[in-house]
Amino acid sequence: MPTEMRVNGTARRSAGNPLTPLIDVLRDEFHLTGAKPVCREGFCGACLVLVDGAPRASCLIPVALAEGCDIVTIEGISALDRLNDIQTQLDRHDAVQCGMCFPGMVMTLTHFLAHNTQPSREDVRAALTGNICRCTGYERIVDAALAAAGAGGEVRP
Numbered sequence: 001m002p003t004e005m006r007v008n009g010t011a012r013r014s015a016g017n018p019l020t021p022l023i024d025v026l027r028d029e030f031h032l033t034g035a036k037p038v039c040r041e042g043f044c045g046a047c048l049v050l051v052d053g054a055p056r057a058s059c060l061i062p063v064a065l066a067e068g069c070d071i072v073t074i075e076g077i078s079a080l081d082r083l084n085d086i087q088t089q090l091d092r093h094d095a096v097q098c099g100m101c102f103p104g105m106v107m108t109l110t111h112f113l114a115h116n117t118q119p120s121r122e123d124v125r126a127a128l129t130g131n132i133c134r135c136t137g138y139e140r141i142v143d144a145a146l147a148a149a150g151a152g153g154e155v156r157p
Contacts, residue, residue: 005066007032008076018064023047025063026073034074034103045104045131049073055111074103077110086110089144097135104131109145119149 003014007030014025021040026032026049035058036046042057049058050072078084083091086109096102105128112119112127119127124145128138 003063003067005069005071007071008073014063016063019062021059022049022061022063022066022071023058025066026058026071032073032075036100036103038100043130043132044101045108046100048104048107048131050107050111053111055108072107074106077106084110085148086113086145089148090141093140093144093147095136095140095144101131101133101135105133105141109141109148113145113149117149119146121146 001018003018003025005012005014007026012030014020014029016025016029021037023035023037023040026035027037035049037059038044038046040059042060045057047058048055050056051058051061051066051069053070078087084106086106090096090102090106108127108131109124112124116123116127121142124142125138127145128141133141
């Protein structure tokens with residue numbers, strides 16, 4: 001039985017195995033390759049997407065459980081092919097290196113900042129729990145999030 005959902009505002013249908021992880025459907029069927037299938041255990045955060053407005057590890061969700069859901073991927077958060085505020089600030093703060101964690105970080109921080117307009121450094125650090133970055137470290141990422149929130153993150157050399 002097909003699974004129907006909205007992905008980035010468009011009605012989509014998966015006719016494959018209902019137990020296939022959502023990350024595989026997004027990448028293989030819908031050709032949305034921004035989310036990364038890194039650990040496949042819900043530990044690293046690289047595959048995060050917004051499911052009905054909340055960040056979820058798409059590697060842990062069988063596509064059948066996405067039936068009727070509104071899914072937003074990193075491809076769907078930018079308006080008119082422009083970077084959103086957190087993407088812009090991550091770039092300005094040189095907070096991205098290899099790019100594996102980037103989609104999950106962007107999804108987490110986009111959701112977090114939509115609900116927290118004046119976060120502290122500690123708030124941002126807590127929000128990033130479950131997102132692993134092995135290259136950049138977290139201080140530049142926190143600075144970028146604070147700058148995107150207008151809370152005075154500083155640009156490091």
